[in-house]
Amino acid sequence: MPHTGHATRTTPLWALKLAVITALVGVAGGIAGIAVWLALQLIQFVAFGYPFGGHLEAADAPSPLNRFLALVAGGVLTGFAWWALRRWGRPIVSVPAAVGGKRMPALATVANAGVQILAVGLGASIGKEVAPREVGAWLSQLVTARAGLTARETKILVACGAAAGLAAVYDVPLGGALFAVEVLLGEISFATALPAFATSAVAAVVARLVIPDEVLYHVPATHLSPSLLVWAVVVGPVLGFAGVGFVKLTNRLQGIAPKGWHLLVVLPVVFAMVGLIAVPFPEILGNGRALGLVAMNASLDDGTVAGMAPIVLLLVLGLVRTITTSATIGAGAVGGTLTPSIAIGSAVGGGLGGLWLLLWPTDSQGLTAFAFIGAAAFLATTMRAPFTALVLVVEFTQEGTDILIPSLLAVSGSVAVGYVLARRRSAQMV
Numbered sequence: 439m440p441h442t443g444h445a446t447r448t449t450p451l452w453a454l455k456l457a458v459i460t461a462l463v464g465v466a467g468g469i470a471g472i473a474v475w476l477a478l479q480l481i482q483f484v485a486f487g488y489p490f491g492g493h494l495e496a497a498d499a500p501s502p503l504n505r506f507l508a509l510v511a512g513g514v515l516t517g518f519a520w521w522a523l524r525r526w527g528r529p530i531v532s533v534p535a536a537v538g539g540k541r542m543p544a545l546a547t548v549a550n551a552g553v554q555i556l557a558v559g560l561g562a563s564i565g566k567e568v569a570p571r572e573v574g575a576w577l578s579q580l581v582t583a584r585a586g587l588t589a590r591e592t593k594i595l596v597a598c599g600a601a602a603g604l605a606a607v608y609d610v611p612l613g614g615a616l617f618a619v620e621v622l623l624g625e626i627s628f629a630t631a632l633p634a635f636a637t638s639a640v641a642a643v644v645a646r647l648v649i650p651d652e653v654l655y656h657v658p659a660t661h662l663s664p665s666l667l668v669w670a671v672v673v674g675p676v677l678g679f680a681g682v683g684f685v686k687l688t689n690r691l692q693g694i695a696p697k698g699w700h701l702l703v704v705l706p707v708v709f710a711m712v713g714l715i716a717v718p719f720p721e722i723l724g725n726g727r728a729l730g731l732v733a734m735n736a737s738l739d740d741g742t743v744a745g746m747a748p749i750v751l752l753l754v755l756g757l758v759r760t761i762t763t764s765a766t767i768g769a770g771a772v773g774g775t776l777t778p779s780i781a782i783g784s785a786v787g788g789g790l791g792g793l794w795l796l797l798w799p800t801d802s803q804g805l806t807a808f809a810f811i812g813a814a815a816f817l818a819t820t821m822r823a824p825f826t827a828l829v830l831v832v833e834f835t836q837e838g839t840d841i842l843i844p845s846l847l848a849v850s851g852s853v854a855v856g857y858v859l860a861r862r863r864s865a866q867m868v
Contacts, residue, residue: 459585463595464637466577467570467602467614468644474555474570474607475649481559485511491650496561497720497728505561505720506713512560513709519553520770521701530772533568533575537597537622539589542576554773561723563712563762564773567604574603574641590629597622598633602641609651613830614638620823654727654834657734660807662840665798669808670844673790674815674851680786681779681819681852682859684760688775691768701770708769712762722759726781729759733784733809734835737802738792748805749792756785779820780813780831787812807841814845815852824853 482488485508486499499505523530528543530550536542551569558566578599582592598618605614618634619626696704716722721729732755736748763778791808810831818827828842828849 455585456587456591459581459587460595460598460633460636461640462581463578463599463633464602464640465644466581467574467599467637467641468606470570470573470577470599470603471606471608471641471645472648473573474551474566474603475645477552477555478559478566481556485560493652493654493727495724495727496559497716497723499720502717502720505716505723506710508560509562509709509713509716509723510706512557512562513706515560516553516557516562516709516771517702517705519549519556520705520772521699523549523553524701525698533571533600534622536575536579537593537600539593542572542579544576547572547576550772554771557771558725558773561713561716562709562771562773563722563724563759563766563778564771565775565777566725567607567774567776568772570603570607571600572603574606575600578602594623594630594633595637597630598637601634602637605638606641606645607649608654608830608834609642609645609649610830610833611635611638611642613826613833614641616826616829617823620826621821653836655730655734657731657810657835657837658804658806660810660837660841661802662843663800665794665800666807666811666844667847668798669791669794670811670848671851673787673794673812674848675855676790677783677786677812677815677848678819678852678855679859681783681816682856684764684775684779684782684816685820687760687764688767691764695768695770697770705769705771708765712766715758715762719755719758721755722762726759726777726779729755729781730777730784730809730813730834733781733788733812734806736788736792736806736809737804738795746792746796749789752785752792752805752809753789756782756789759785775820776817776830779817780834783816784809784813786816807844810835810837810841811845811848815848818849819852819856822853822856824849 479490488494496505496508527546530546531540531542551572554569575596578596582595601614601618604617605611615634615638619630623630721732733752738748759782788805788809791805814828814831818824821827828845
């Protein structure tokens with residue numbers, strides 16, 4: 439009796455073929471991460487003289503003039519590049535659309551990712567994580583194009599390839615895998631988890647051949663306390679409202695972003711304005727690591743109102759970073775909000791945590807735990823992905839288990855607020 443299509447797909451030979459394709463998708467994700475990292479290193483070497491390797495970004499440049507001129511150059515160069523790409527290039531296909539089956543144009547996809555990295559490398563107040571996801575998804579489409587996969591298998595592997603690019607560039611294999619199943623696929627099952635874990639692991643291993651294995655945020659160890667637990671319950675809903683507001687703001691500004699030749703004017707002006715703001719506040723530049731480090735390593739000067747300078751600084755930086763990221767997206771730039779959300783959440787969480795310590799002091803005056811929890815709760819709301827958000831912040835910082843209990847409480851509160859507001863908005867639309 440001849441084999442049916444179903445029987446053929448259950449043979450060991452087919453399983454081996456699927457395993458090889460899955461591994462190749464992981465390699466593709468690793469290549470995407472390496473390509474983005476190398477491009478970013480080259481741009482920052484030219485702009486700021488940084489040596490290859492490490493996590494230095496525009497915010498670390500000691501000269502305010504250098505930072506400002508880099509932003510001005512970035513606005514002009516990326517404004518022209520995006521204008522030309524949108525005028526003469528094929529329409530860009532987003533990662534969710536690619537997961538849905540739409541083909542990504544090769545030249546336009548690579549060019550769009552390259553311009554994003556140019557913008558971030560020169561100090562734009564956006565995240566770099568969209569670029570490796572786009573390149574990873576595009577390469578995964580090439581791998582799966584003629585493999586004889588079903589539409590569902592192709593969808594899963596393209597999502598895994600995009601997430602593998604994220605896992606590779608940041609060395610977050612578990613966060614990348616969860617991003618695939620929770621955000622891109624919206625399905626946590628054996629069929630999605632197995633390839634997600636495998637591709638992210640392969641991508642991380644491949645990326646480590648080139649990208650240094652280094653913690654993104656070096657922070658002090660955190661410790662659990664009754665004060666921190668109560669604060670986490672209280673602050674979760676507050677960060678949920680803030681996260682929803684940030685998403686609505688960026689979405690609205692993105693919807694009215696300039697088109698055509700207006701991009702050539704608006705984008706350079708906004709980049710120059712961000713450059714001016716960065717003269718006193720360099721932490722608002724780039725991917726967000728600089729601000730996250732400031733927040734997670736901050737501590738009160740003393741336990742009195744007189745020592746509130748770090749609190750005020752963090753709250754101001756969180757507000758300013760919100761404005762600069764939103765304005766950059768609204769000006770027509772393309773980039774991520776994942777790492778900016780971590781920066782904003784950590785700054786707001788650290789600032790609110792400092793105020794809390796004035797009411798309920800603990801043995802330690804450090805704000806690390808408050809900033810960590812703020813980052814996780816805010817990111818969980820903006821991504822609408824609590825598992826991915828918490829794991830990403832853990833992998834970025836390599837913090838221990840003591841921080842998980844209050845983080846889970848805060849994330850629960852923030853996501854609950856986001857869910858209720860989304861349901862309310864849906865009901866109003868009906």
